[in-house]
Structures are given as structure tokens and as C-alpha cells.
Amino acid sequence: MTEYTLEMRDICKSFFGVPVLRNAHLEIKPGEVHVVMGENGAGKSTLIKILSADYRKDSGTVILDGKEMNFRSTQEAIENGISVIYQELHLNPHVPVYENMFLNREEMRGPLLDKAKMIKKAGEYLEAAGIVIAPRTLVSDLSIAQRQMVEIAKAFSLNARVMVLDEPTAAITDKDTERLFMLIRELKAQGVSIVYISHRMQEIFEIGDRCTVMRNGETIGTVEIKNSSVDELTSMMIGKSVQFKKESNSYIKLEEASLKVEGLYYKDFLKDISFTLHKGEILGFAGLVGSGRTETAKCIIGDYARSKGRITVKNDTVELRPKKIKDSLSNGVVYLSEDRKDEGLVVEHSIAENVVLPSLKRFGKNLVSTKMINRYVQDSVKKLNVRTNSIFQEAQTLSGGNQQKVVIAKWLSTEADVYIFDEPTRGIDVGARSEIYDIIMDLAKYGASIIVISSDIVELLKLSDRILIMYDGRIVTSLENDGSLTQQDVTRCVVNG
Numbered sequence: 001m002t003e004y005t006l007e008m009r010d011i012c013k014s015f016f017g018v019p020v021l022r023n024a025h026l027e028i029k030p031g032e033v034h035v036v037m038g039e040n041g042a043g044k045s046t047l048i049k050i051l052s053a054d055y056r057k058d059s060g061t062v063i064l065d066g067k068e069m070n071f072r073s074t075q076e077a078i079e080n081g082i083s084v085i086y087q088e089l090h091l092n093p094h095v096p097v098y099e100n101m102f103l104n105r106e107e108m109r110g111p112l113l114d115k116a117k118m119i120k121k122a123g124e125y126l127e128a129a130g131i132v133i134a135p136r137t138l139v140s141d142l143s144i145a146q147r148q149m150v151e152i153a154k155a156f157s158l159n160a161r162v163m164v165l166d167e168p169t170a171a172i173t174d175k176d177t178e179r180l181f182m183l184i185r186e187l188k189a190q191g192v193s194i195v196y197i198s199h200r201m202q203e204i205f206e207i208g209d210r211c212t213v214m215r216n217g218e219t220i221g222t223v224e225i226k227n228s229s230v231d232e233l234t235s236m237m238i239g240k241s242v243q244f245k246k247e248s249n250s251y252i253k254l255e256e257a258s259l260k261v262e263g264l265y266y267k268d269f270l271k272d273i274s275f276t277l278h279k280g281e282i283l284g285f286a287g288l289v290g291s292g293r294t295e296t297a298k299c300i301i302g303d304y305a306r307s308k309g310r311i312t313v314k315n316d317t318v319e320l321r322p323k324k325i326k327d328s329l330s331n332g333v334v335y336l337s338e339d340r341k342d343e344g345l346v347v348e349h350s351i352a353e354n355v356v357l358p359s360l361k362r363f364g365k366n367l368v369s370t371k372m373i374n375r376y377v378q379d380s381v382k383k384l385n386v387r388t389n390s391i392f393q394e395a396q397t398l399s400g401g402n403q404q405k406v407v408i409a410k411w412l413s414t415e416a417d418v419y420i421f422d423e424p425t426r427g428i429d430v431g432a433r434s435e436i437y438d439i440i441m442d443l444a445k446y447g448a449s450i451i452v453i454s455s456d457i458v459e460l461l462k463l464s465d466r467i468l469i470m471y472d473g474r475i476v477t478s479l480e481n482d483g484s485l486t487q488q489d490v491t492r493c494v495v496n497g
Helices: 044-051 074-079 097-101 115-128 144-157 174-189 201-207 230-238 293-300 325-330 340-344 351-363 370-383 400-412 430-445 457-463 487-496
Strands: 006-015 018-028 033-038 059-064 067-069 082-085 162-166 193-197 210-215 218-224 253-266 270-279 282-286 308-313 333-336 418-422 449-453 466-471 474-480
Touching: 006 044, 018 033, 018 044, 018 193, 033 044, 033 201, 033 230, 044 082, 044 162, 044 193, 074 082, 082 144, 097 115, 097 144, 115 144, 144 174, 174 193, 174 201, 201 230, 210 230, 218 230, 230 430, 253 293, 253 449, 270 293, 270 449, 270 474, 282 293, 282 430, 282 457, 282 487, 293 308, 293 333, 293 418, 293 449, 325 333, 333 400, 340 400, 351 370, 351 400, 370 400, 400 430, 418 430, 430 449, 430 457, 449 457, 457 487, 466 487, 474 487
Parallel strands: 018 218, 033 193, 033 210, 082 162, 162 193, 282 449, 282 466, 333 418, 418 449
Antiparallel strands: 006 018, 006 059, 059 067, 210 218, 253 270, 253 308, 466 474
8 A cells, every 4th residue: 555645756847848847746645735835937737737637748657546647638637536626717607507517527317418417416515515606506607716616616526536726715715715624624534635736824834734845847845834834935935035024115205196086986885985095105905805905996997887986196187087998098007907817918829919918009100110029028028037938928828927927017018107906916926926026116116106905914014005904895994004013903904894
């Protein structure tokens, strides 16, 4: 009897001659939660995609329950007990929950689909997972958090031997996270092996047993989490210590308002939102999922039509009209969405095409200059340290952190006055976070004004000059981040309103 449920030995993989995995290895014991950590681009996703047969390895060995496996398809991997829930959800939004759960393994009654049986079984799996969603509900009607929980219930229904969870809590509430952890513990008790990919240190120490750290395509080491520390894991990931201390911002001009929001209402949700963003200021927005942070941002940029209220820019001299995105863009207000793949990038297009998309006019009036575009994008890629072989590489082939940098480069090309960052480091490793923080600080230094919407309170404490707390569609508190503000202070306000 082998000690491990799963072993991946000496796995190598290259794309277009560029190595992304170099003799990587991973050993998972029965009934353990094994955390995999590393910077974006470290090779975590590639390793998992080789396990699930999304990619084929160049060399190396995959052993499941003591037997060497060479899966020819993702379906074959699933049939052998490998279930992967990716960070980017793979549900079909146009069909009901139960159809998603039984895709490619439909229940039949003779030559016909047995819908009643699938609905009944889907309901049982959802109930067992503590998820209150009707099986007939269209996925498009679900929130991101609800879709995540459906993915998890679907994985439970597969009776997996090895379940991979890629950033499973990135889009779900604290309450859903508690339920997820309870389910993970139940699965552990049944002997299921859990591979848990996350950058959230707090939950890693709460749920994990062992942790394997990857860097630059290689396995750096595996440690017992109870005997480790945040400093040790961070150091293993990036080879150096990263500080998250608030830096003073001496570039704020209180006499100048870059953005002013007065009495903003949206449907029955947002109520009397009012605040001022000063030139050079970094303003944080904290709140629970559903508190109204993103809705506020989308009303500001004109994506959502506000019910009433006034929004002005350029020191209260220009008013932005409701439901007019063009108004915000032409007046230097841009929004970097939390959903970088659906709202931030055209993933099938190249890095160069994405970067210059909102600012083509600066590269020529009637005909754009390809030479100017390529030079500008090369400089942007270098400045933001985007890890790529070419500016013509498709955005969808980049890691999450590098995709986020391309989104930032895209909006930097507009030379905006106000940047709204919505969850700027969601699903991004510590090293890439540090680089993005530097970019945000530099924007403020050179005169831009920043709004940062984040669920990561440490992130807000590091970046923000003030933090606005949203609760149930209202701004309920404004906190000065003067160095004495603590994570506990902010958390207390976020939870209690």
C-alpha cells in the first residue's frame, strides 16, 4: 500500500520552447488538504492541467493509488477520480444548474433524458453541500458566489479520489467559506485528498495540512503547515520577504477634487452614496460581498444607470451624465473590473491589441502606426514586468497576474485622472501583488487619484489613505488610515456596519 494517493514526479512541460515546468513534483496523502502555493507563472496551473489531462506533459510520471496513469482526456481523468474546480468557472450560463451538474454523464431512461432523475439527484447533492439553490435555476441568474458553490457541489457528485480547488474562496462570502471548510473536513474524513490552491494565508493555516511551494516552474519544497509561518512560505515563494506596511502619501491635494459623488442612489440598492476623492489620494472601499462597492463603481463610470444623484470630476467643474460610459472615458475616469477575462480583456487577442484598444487615436488619426504601437507596448510590458515571450502572445495564455498587468497597461495608455481598481489582486500571488501595489502608488505620485475596492483588508491598509466602509448599500463609516488603524478595526466595521 503506497503512502500517497497521488504522486507527480519530475514533470516537465514547455510551450514554444520555453520551459514552464522543470522536474516539478507533488505528493498527496489520503485524506489531507495539501496546499499548493507560488507566484503567478510559477507553474501551479500547468501542473494541475497536466493532472487533469488538459495539457500533455513532455516527461515525468503521474501515479494514482500506486499505478502509473497517462490520461488521454479530461473525461478519462474524471472517470479515474480526478476532479478540478478552476478559478475561472466552467459552467454554461444558459442552462439550468442540474444540466451543468450532469454534463457528459446524463441520466437516461431508454433513449430519452431522464430529467426528473437528474433534477432529484442534483437537489440531493446541493442539499448535502448545504447550498440553497433550486436545481432548475438558470446559472445566468446566479451570483458568482453561487456559481462557485454549484461547481463545488458538482465535484462532490463525482465521488472524486482527488479534488483540486483553485482559489475556491476568491468570490464567495465568509459564511460560504465556513460551509466550504466544513465540507472539506467531511471529505477528509472520507479519505478524499484535497489539493488546495490559494494565496490567502489566513485560510491556508486554517484548513491546510501540508504545503508545497513552487517557483519558476520548480518545486521549492513541502512543509507541515502547523510548523511553518507566513514569513517562511512567502520567502519560499518569492525568495525574499515582502512587507505590507502603509507608506505615507505626500502627494494628496485636499484643495482639489478629482471626483465628487453626491446623493447617489441605484434602484433600491444603493442609498445616498456621497464622498470626495482628492487629487493624488488612494481611497479604499471595504465591505462584505453584496454591500454595494462594485455597483457604486459602475454607477460612477456610467455602466449602471443611477436613479438619482450627482457625479462630477475636474474639481467639480464637469458633471458625468447617467448611463454614459463615454462621458467617464472622455473625462479621464476608468474602471478596472474584478472580472478581468470577461470585462477587462479580449482574451483571444494579443497583448498589444489589448493594451492599445482604448487609446488608438494617440497612434494615428486615419491610419494607426504599427511601429508606434509596438514601441509603446514593448515599453509598457517592460515597465510593468509582464512575463511574456512576445507582445503578440494571446492574453488568454498568460497567468492571472500577468493578465492583470495587461489590463493595467491598457488603462494606463489612456493617461486617466481617476482609476477605479476593483479587486486588483484577486487570485494573484504575493510577488505580483507587490508589483501592482507599486504601480498604484506611482499613479498617485504622478497626480492620478485612485479608488481601490478590495476584500483584502491588509491590502487596503497598505494602500489607502482613507477607507470607506460599505454596508447594505450605504457608506456607513470613513476611517483615516493614519498608521494606528488595525485589521481588527476595519473587520469590525465591515461585519457590523
